[in-house]
Amino acid sequence: MQSLIRSLKMEATLRFFFFLSLLFIVSNAADFCVGDLNGPVSPAGYSCKTEAKVTVSDFVFYGLGVAGNTSNLIKAAVTPAFSAQFPGLNGLGISLARLDLAVGGVIPIHTHPSASEALVVLQGEICAGFISSANAVYFKSLKKGDTMVFPRGLLHFQFNSGGSTAIAIVSFSDPSPGLQITDFALFANNLPSALVEKVTFLDDAQVRKLKGVLGGTG
Numbered sequence: 001m002q003s004l005i006r007s008l009k010m011e012a013t014l015r016f017f018f019f020l021s022l023l024f025i026v027s028n029a030a031d032f033c034v035g036d037l038n039g040p041v042s043p044a045g046y047s048c049k050t051e052a053k054v055t056v057s058d059f060v061f062y063g064l065g066v067a068g069n070t071s072n073l074i075k076a077a078v079t080p081a082f083s084a085q086f087p088g089l090n091g092l093g094i095s096l097a098r099l100d101l102a103v104g105g106v107i108p109i110h111t112h113p114s115a116s117e118a119l120v121v122l123q124g125e126i127c128a129g130f131i132s133s134a135n136a137v138y139f140k141s142l143k144k145g146d147t148m149v150f151p152r153g154l155l156h157f158q159f160n161s162g163g164s165t166a167i168a169i170v171s172f173s174d175p176s177p178g179l180q181i182t183d184f185a186l187f188a189n190n191l192p193s194a195l196v197e198k199v200t201f202l203d204d205a206q207v208r209k210l211k212g213v214l215g216g217t218g
Contacts, residue, residue: 034058035083035090045083045175046090059088061096064169068100073213075105075160083175095175099158101126101166106159108183115177117150117170119158124166130156155182188214 034054035046049058061081068077079098083090095115099107101124109131119128121142129139130150141161142148150156152173160166186196187210196207211217 032088033091035087037084037087046087048090049087061086061088064096064098066098067167068098070100070102070105070165074108075102076100076107078107082172082177089175092175093173095172095177097170097172099126099166099168099170101158101160101168103160103163103165105166107157108181109155109157110179110181111153111155112172112174112177112179113153115172115174116152117156117172117177118147119150119168119170120147121145122167122169124160124164125162126158126166126168127161128156128158130154183210184214187211187216189216190218191216192218 032054033045033048035041036049037046039047041047063079063085064081066079068079070077077098077100079100081089081096081098083095086095089095099119101107119126119142121144123144125141125143127139127141128148128150129137131137132151132154140146140148158168186200187207193204193207193211196202197204200207202210
């Protein structure tokens with residue numbers, strides 16, 4: 001009888017450690033979901049790489065130390081470190097980007113539908129602001145070390161308000177925050193000019209001029 005009891009106790013102990021090991025494996029697998037950039041992507045993000053294929057490189061990004069090319073219409077560059085460039089961010093609810101603004105550079109009024117944003121000025125001077133849903137305007141000229149936040153989904157902007165190149169790092173509360181620039185949404189596509197005029201109260205000459213600058217048609 002005692003032998004049977006010892007055997008049952010041993011079996012119970014083995015089962016306990018077996019289930020404990022399973023729990024550890026499941027918990028460990030849930031620590032992260034490194035994005036498989038070759039797999040499908042959904043609104044929830046990329047599918048996960050198998051743990052055997054995850055390396056430390058998935059959790060490191062080097063691009064924010066490199067200046068962006070500001071030789072363009074807006075004299076600005078954005079270097080993203082989103083889940084598409086930085087797969088270790090997938091599922092973590094955060095991302096980063098670098099802003100380079102030449103003298104006169106501007107990030108036009110835009111929105112990130114799914115993310116709040118925080119900006120830290122590293123160099124130069126940047127005027128930044130946002131417009132609330134009640135049409136209240138909040139803007140400030142920021143210098144090195146200053147920080148400003150932009151609530152999720154609200155229209156906001158940044159431009160170089162100094163006499164030298166400005167650099168900032170921004171962070172987002174989403175690994176793929178999305179972007180819609182108001183000017184491009186209105187004037188850089190084939191939305192008919194008559195409709196743009198109707199909804200913006202601009203005249204035909206103004207709309208056609210802006211379409212010409214931004215590459216729109218119609």
